[in-house]
Amino acid sequence: GEDVEQSLFLSVREGDSSVINCTYTDSSSTYLYWYKQEPGAGLQLLTYIFSNMDMKQDQRLTVLLNKKDKHLSLRIADTQTGDSAIYFCAESIRGSQGNLIFGKGTKLSVKP
């Protein structure tokens, strides 16, 4: 079955890099996503990667995919206090109609 795992908490200092990790179990995953949720707000799509890619970079964000180990990571360079939020990893699996399977989210705290 499908399962997405993330560590629950990460704390970094402002200016450092943050790396949020995710593992998934379904090898038929086709798209993998990172969403950000700020307090009291809905989910904001940060980026996604297609499963035949190894890496995707978008400004301060770098996504790495290790398909063999079913491991996905999100690196945020030069982390700012405004990056404090919960980050969700999600997968869209083959045969689905686009509904997403989410991890439980990693709460990122950025200390000044």
Next chain:
Amino acid sequence: GAGVSQSPSNKVTEKGKDVELRCDPISGHTALYWYRQSLGQGLEFLIYFQGNSAPDKSGLPSDRFSAERTGGSVSTLTIQRTQQEDSAVYLCASSSRTGKGETQYFGPGTRLLVL
């Protein structure tokens, strides 16, 4: 050019009462999804609509939950005879069509508390 909106933003109800949660998707989006976010449980997929049709209702937690969509736009999620375990944030998302890789845009959610 508004995004996905949901109402009410917060709902407190007594156990056993019925509640209706509303979702207004982005105009022109044919696909609409409902998720539930429970404390410590992450996001759980409930149901999706392609147009007014919901091909797969197997994600709904029990027969107390139902959803409909009319006119290919607004959707309503109804919970009958609410229980305390129904307390959660109910999130709605829409995308231009169903399918993998289609960006889902989420609303702010409805926070439901069942006393």
